[in-house]
Amino acid sequence: MAQTTEVPGQGNQDDEQRLAASVAAPEPPSGITDEATHVDTRQRILDVALDLFTEQGYDGTSLRQIAERLGVTKAALYYHFESKEDILLALHMRIHEFGQKAFLSMGDEPVTLEQWGALVDEIAVQMLAQRKIFLMHERNQAALEKLHNEAHDAEHDDIQNKLRQVLADPRVPLTDRVRMAASVGVVFSGLVLSGEAFDEATDEELGSQLRAIIHNVLFG
Amino acid sequence: MAQTTEVPGQGNQDDEQRLAASVAAPEPPSGITDEATHVDTRQRILDVALDLFTEQGYDGTSLRQIAERLGVTKAALYYHFESKEDILLALHMRIHEFGQKAFLSMGDEPVTLEQWGALVDEIAVQMLAQRKIFLMHERNQAALEKLHNEAHDAEHDDIQNKLRQVLADPRVPLTDRVRMAASVGVVFSGLVLSGEAFDEATDEELGSQLRAIIHNVLFG
């Protein structure tokens, strides 16, 4: 399994070097170097939050818990994030950006089963590589929705909304749309619903088998 | 408190049938009830809670909101339920009981694809008939898990746990287990993930097509 069962205090090298521009980070020490020393506390906060949000849910997790597991105090968190929601938002950006990219290729024309197959394959790969963040997302839909509403983005290009949008397209035959939805469900179940049941398999094995089933669902 | 509650698991039939404003609620046979128009408040609380818990999440919903929408005060709720968790528990029992029944036939022997197919078909039917409660369940996994832990039941026979238990059975070939999980994902996606995208189809149409895909996934 690609997921490391890391110890709470330790930094895990995930994939999160890219969300800097998204949330207003408090400007670190202005100007002068002094940089290298400590490994991003901000990042460590996000790591811990990701775990706790997944285990207990966003609402079920208090800042005190996050701080405790991190070995700091609540107040310290507020140096790095403006609010609790801000932490959730930072985590959310990863999936959001991925969704943007994944659906980029899609225009306004009705989607074909072939296009969809390629898209779902891509989603499957990403989900396998970023299992944790997807799990967190799945288990905190309510909180994330609220977040989304408050952010008056006017842009509902969340991955789920995009999905539904395509699946509701009346120009595509219903039978095709049901197949499309089902194919997503296949990916979904393999990673989320199954829990730890498939840890014995490598991501590659799992991925290839899922893709086979997906193909079967779409074109079988 | 001297709770005069009837047994939580039995008194509540479903909730969805009543959105046709059915007045056939079994009023306790207490002789003279002048207010014949008044339908079981307990049931109305559950109806409202089901909606709000689904929309906003369990944690995101306050008793004040439930009471407000119902036109009563918070305190009134406590006549019908011991706690907020009790409301969630009452809603949970419906799925729980279904899960008990659905998995009843399964013993300790490794499950076959055929058995699984029958089970998933049954789940699909139930999900279609009780969409709302399944949606609520899906969107409040964290809260329900917590509830489950606190419930001293020592019995973890939740439907999801049963599912995972079977899917982790090492005596069943991995390829089969992946197929099994995928088949559940198909049902799941058709009902939950798709949102309102398939409202144009009747439950029968949707159900039969889902079953076809499921069959394909398991045996294709």
Add this chain to the structure above:
DNA sequence: GTCTATATAGGGATAGAC
């Protein structure tokens, strides 16, 4: 950047009148 201490709000829950 992190701490101690505190402000403030909201939510769950109870008491007791009606």
Add this chain to the structure above:
DNA sequence: GTCTATCCCTATATAGAC
């Protein structure tokens, strides 16, 4: 069965020292 009023606790968030 429902109401008013209140208690209590936890959680987010802030102020200011170090």
